[in-house]
């Protein structure tokens with residue numbers, strides 16, 4: 553292994569050894585800040601309530617390139633099912649095991665090593681390099697990236713290009729890059745009726761009967777056709793509950809919870825309006841508690857995608873597939889400021905599971921992919 557390979561594995565292991573279960577940072581950001589500080593980064597720790605965030609920047613001019621990520625991890629789960637202790641990083645057959653190995657301490661380590669290599673080779677790069685790191689990505693995402701973005705926005709500090717280190721790859725590092733995410737909105741719907749004895753239907757209003765046609769219509773509605781970047785919007789019922797437990801009682805209400813993953817053809821308000829129009833049409837008495845989980849975003853073809861695709865190709869000889877599939881990430885808070893955001897990290901097949909692991913060779917590849925992305929974006933002779 554060459555120097556940067558040894559360095560990335562060592563740093564990833566240092567980070568994994570810290571028990572940073574969300575919203576704990578457990579000193580991970582200090583390790584990163586120290587290394588960035590010695591490269592000339594200006595360091596700001598932004599602590600909001602229980603969450604520790606890091607904003608670090610080298611340079612004062614545009615464009616501002618940003619590495620974004622999180623130091624928190626999900627709980628280890630059943631320890632007996634782990635073949636190695638989750639917070640004692642261990643390498644077996646070329647795989648590095650430990651909680652956070654793939655999501656996403658391996659990526660954080662790769663970002664740092666790539667940045668060290670880049671700043672050493674190109675100390676007078678154009679623009680700025682920045683880091684936006686939080687300890688609440690896996691938690692309620694209230695005091696993390698969104699608060700840092702609010703702070704930056706308030707002082708008119710903008711990110712131009714951003715790589716989020718979420719594990720985007722499927723089989724080999726760099727095979728899939730996320731260039732957008734669908735939006736997500738959830739509703740907790742309660743439909744009211746009138747409770748009573750099943751033998752006296754004239755005295756009851758059965759909320760189950762009333763709800764069925766409306767829920768059927770919601771589940772069969774065609775919301776949009778999607779577009780070049782997104783599949784069509786999908787509505788899914790996730791919970792349905794009613795009844796008193798007795799067979800001879802008509803219940804007083806039914807609750808139906810649902811979620812929509814939606815494309816850029818729609819927005820939150822259009823969905824709320826359409827759902828309520830359908831419920832009103834069926835003349836239901838209802839209430840809905842809406843949760844807005846994130847707006848959709850897309851990074852279209854241009855310098856960012858070209859730079860990343862070229863970097864992946866230089867390192868792996870293959871071109872990445874750009875995709876908007878999968879769950880949400882903190883990219884949803886960064887993209888609305890106008891930043892070009894992609895997610896690019898190691899393979900995601902073991903994330904949030906017991907025996908989470910990352911391929912050591914993939915981490916070394918990731919260092920090179922991040923390095924070449926920096927070169928392609930911040931070196932003048934490439935523009």
Ligand SMILES: [Zn+2]
Pocket residue numbers: 622655656689718719
């Ligand atoms: Zn993650």
